[in-house]
Amino acid sequence: AINVPKLSPAYLLTSAIMPVAVVFGLLCLAEISRNITTIRGKAIAAAALILVLVGSFTALSIMGYIQGIAGKFISVINPFTREASPLIESVAEHRVSAWGSLYYDLGIGILFFAVGLFFMFRSPNNRNIFIIILGLTSLYFACSMVRLLILFAPAFSLLAAVGINGLLKPFVALLKEPPKISKRKYAMGYVGREFSGVAIFLIFMILMTSYAFPMPKVYRQAYAPTTISGGSLSLVPETPVQEWVNMLKWTRENLAATTVVCSWWDYGYWLTILGNVTTLADNATINSTQIENIGFTFMSNETQALRMLKLYNAEYILVFVTIDYNGNFANAGGDEGKWTWMARISGKAHDRLVSQGFISEEEMWTDDFEKVRELFGNYTLGTHWVDNDKDGQIDNNELISASRGQSSTIYKLMTYAVERWKQEQRGGVPPTTKLLYFEEAYIAGLDNDGYKYGGIVPLVCLYKINYPS
Structure with a gap:
């Protein structure tokens, strides 16, 4: 996505460019009609030009020279196709x-x-x-x-x-x-x-x-901060956010340019350009199949995720989580608010992932939003809310664990980082979350005491992948 695109003459035959040629033909027709005085002559000229345009368009379509309209262009014309x-x-x-x-x-x-x-x-x-x-x-x-x-x-x-x-x-x-x-x-x-x-x-x-x-x-x-100086937070911090800058500095100084880091596509450009590592997807979102695989990696359990990561020879995996002063998920721009998209996008590849043997039919989810929440957590990832007294408010004993959500790879990676922050800043015990195949490499934000950035603590977490021998 960072390379300059090289357009061939075939680009002139795409569906995005052909309407321009049609409009040019209509302008030619209008100019011809001005110089033809008889009605019969105007009718013949119009019929001939329309015949040439329709015939050329049909012939090029049959021969396969005219490409279809890309999905993003179709989604602009008809927004309902985005569903x-x-x-x-x-x-x-x-x-x-x-x-x-x-x-x-x-x-x-x-x-x-x-x-x-x-x-x-x-x-x-x-x-x-x-x-x-x-x-x-x-x-x-x-x-x-x-x-x-x-x-x-x-x-x-x-x-x-x-x-x-x-x-x-x-x-x-x-x-x-x-x-x-x-x-x-x-x-x-x-x-x-x-x-x-x-x-x-x-x-x-x-x-x-x-x-x-x-x-x-x-x-x-x-005067608004750039995205990276704002730390990708969904609020405007009063001071520049250093966590992402520190993480990218660490990867640039400690990892090779060929090191493959798996992360959600939101951070692809930062990791590639500033972090000088190789990512699996970036903000261009061109390779939808690869993004589906990344979503599957995060939403599946560690064993299933490892098989997908091995396919790309990934050496590290990165997650981004935001928490509040008390260590609860803050939903301020981190992956704790993006997991539903990871599940829905990977659920779109339900049949492919099952047929390729990455997961069983019984365990695999779909792209249905309500079914995703029912499976991984209807309150937040790893937590269900059961409104027993039907009062619309969260009371004691109404939040219960969603085991499938808590066994997902992204939940374990985020929870481990939160426990590490509590250990550093609140004098807590070492993390109780056990990672099977991932080992902490560097977590940016452990030095944040929770008083900066309006009480939001961004944690950028990098883990080394340990494949079993």
Whole structure:
């Protein structure tokens, strides 16, 4: 994923590029029709061009030159297809945009955008129709996938400006009019220039309070910490988070570039570029089969996981867990909040993993979310909540162990790290979690006393894999 892609001429025949050729053909048809004066000539030219386009597209499809539309492009056009792919759905940037996220990024300007569309529809010339199509399609795709909101910015800026201009125009015109002095005693009144000034000032204040106060949004984004300095936490820490930096420094100084480290795909780029090790998957999420295997490694027991790790000659395995001051899972961006995706993504490969002998049919799970929670823990990984008194609150003796979740590899690796932190910071006993094939190599965050980062303790845990002889 870090290499520069080398595109061959075959890229011009992909389904993402072919529509551009079709639009070019339509533009040629429009230009030809302008220079042909007779209706019969225009009809012949249109029929011939359409025949050529359809014939060429059909021939190239039959010959296998035109590739299908990639899954991510299909998921943008039809967001409901993401339900069939837990991997695409698990990426936060692929989520459907909520109204709150749209308003957070666009502010009160979204109202002026709607007004701009109204003014464009009132005078539907070629220019306005083009901007309407640009605005509506950009809005659709921005709502379909949150990461595409940036593509909506140019159309949003144009239409919001049109809306503001359309609202201000009548008030500006009133300001330019000379004052009218009526000689009639009971003449009909009119809107004075002072009211126009008030309206213009109100619109100005609305825009200022949305985009300039208390601080321009561009400044807030500029001062926001980068992902790695934020430690991949789901909150903004008051100081840079050192745990991930320390882990990547340790791998770069103590491991070879060819050392294979198994981790969830979220950390692939960091480990490859900054940690200088080899990972099994990265943030490009291109190799879905390999990501399914990684999810299986974490959700299966140690013996089953070892067989999968041996397939890749992995030497180390890494997990990331966040806990609170008391040592409980904090769900602040660690793997304790990602295990459901690991289970669902690997469950998508149910038949393949069973047929390849990694696990039995009875033990293997599916990608059904409710069944995954029923198997591994409906409260959190390794814990079931049984609401005996039906009051909707967690009472004593209502949290019970989920044995299948507690036997999973990721649960044991995270729990071991938490026990090590309690041993270091709370004077606890050595870890009671017994690891069969994994040995602690380095855990970044054991020196965190729990008072930093808003009470969140991030633990980046690296274990050496000990294969039986």
